[in-house]
Amino acid sequence: MITILNWVALLIAVITSIGLLLQRDWRVGLGLLAIQYLSIFWLVQTHWPISMAAGKLVTGWMACAVLGMAQLNNNTSPVAEAAWPQGRLFRIFTAGIISAATFALSLRASSWLGLSLPIAWGSLLLTGMGLLQLGISAQPFRVSLGLLTILAGFEILYAAVESSTLVAALLSAITLGLALAGAYLLNMSQEGKA
């Protein structure tokens, strides 16, 4: 049963991470990120006590709330990226490549680290999708989503090898800090006008 739920969590991670790449509405993006943190919570709790894993969920949702409030205050219209293709087809294609590459990697990683395949693939997939997000956009909101996704992917893998309370606390603080830094960057232009 738990194995099936791990696969369900992985499926949610796949859908939300690809959705984050394709979405153009920030509300949809933050909703997807919030759902993504549910799958992260499930994958992390296989190695950590549920109370510590719940910390990841709460922190992730707080990060979503911070970014959401910043976007509500942000009146500037998003600037189109100059250098990269914007089409959905391109993004789906690259997401497909990342999914395939991370699947191949996760087969080796799961045996090397002694993890189940959904956890290894989930971690590498989120890291890859986050890197892709960073690679195709320089807008603060999308960069924040990308960094949070990369960090989430790393945390799944790291939870399997490290269960220190201090590390968990610092990683949660960094997740919140990234969201706050993103929010600050989003509202920078407003701050000067006020």
Added chain:
Amino acid sequence: MLLRNQKMITLIACIFTLFLTLAAWLLPVDTIMVIGTWSFKLTSSINILGRSLVLGSADQSLLALIYGSAVVWFAAASVTQTVRRLNSLGLAIVALLVAALAVEPFLYAALLVEMAVLLSIPLLAAPGKSPGKGLVRFLIFQTLAMPFILFSGWLLAGIDANPGDLGLVQQAALLIGLGFTFLLAIFPFHSWIPLLAEESSPIIVGFILWMFPTVALFFGLGFLNHYSWLRDASDLNNVLTSVGLLMVVSGGILAAFQQHLGRILGYAVIMETGFSILSINLEKTGGLNTFFMFLVPRTICLVIWALSLEVLKRQTPSLSLSDVKGMVRSSPFATSGVVLANLAIAGMPLLAGFPPHQAIWERLAATSLPSVIWVITGTLGLFFSAVRVMLSVSAFPEGAHWEPQETSAQRVILSIGFLVLLLLGLFPQWMSPLWMKLPAIFSHLGQ
């Protein structure tokens, strides 16, 4: 009322930091001190959530160096108008980075460095402007360093248990290498430095570009000190030499072709990191002393350079060479500061940067002559950029009058800086008490 008085805030920050510097230098650790009826003890460690922050007596000189340098930055920043946040956020960043050097196991430092990076964002971001590419890349690249270093920590624990596993050693070395490539802004992940130096306040960028590479280099030395397999790896010399030379050459040559004074500063910092990496590589021939010799002159040069740019930025639309043309007549101290600091970092004789550069040229020449040629190429590039700046600022129209616009405080601080640059060039041995004490931090290096 107190919080609105900027001069008072700066004064408090400087006095507090100076007090910390003196405490770090003078007060003994783990010894009971008695003052009248009152006794106290500075313990070397505190525990937080099962992990320790340890600062023993060997670390006192490093603490004094870091906080002493922070005093210099805060004092220099006090004569500019853009640094209201530097005192508070700067102190917090310094504290976090000191904690990063003190945390045990020391691999957790990556987390504390990342927190300092996040705290730097409001410091570097100018209100009222959209975030520039440099700031976003700074956040991305420094954040990407953390996972690599943390994960390498787990692999290193595996190597401790099973030192013969060559595959594990290679994987750990690769992850450490990637982590430090991001952390030290090694090519090709260096692009944020010149961009940030162009976009943000020069004095704040100078502070960040002094603080982060310095702590990252000490963090890297911690790795070498802690892991004998890494220290004794046969390829380590080649890797460090290649990386150091790449940074020196690319930094120097690219600096020569820049049109923006801030970007030249950025490339000079890249070059200086390269020199530090080269000096770490010369550790077996006494090079670690050279690494420590760089610290004080670099701090002084960066402070003068960044302060001068900050002063110039107030008087011109941008810091491009075309906009600062002829400014020697309106800002003689600031323009002299830019040129002098540039020449000092390039290793010009009689200035503070010369003794450590001369030491590294000498030691490098004893091991590899082609490396010296590459280093000279990079140095000439930075020297050429100083000449270009000098020609540009002195190209004033005929009949232009001397109308200095710097404030008296700016002139005094810059003059003191020039004097220190010259004195450290003439009497480098004045810094020897520091060089003698610093190697004690790394008990396994330079032995």
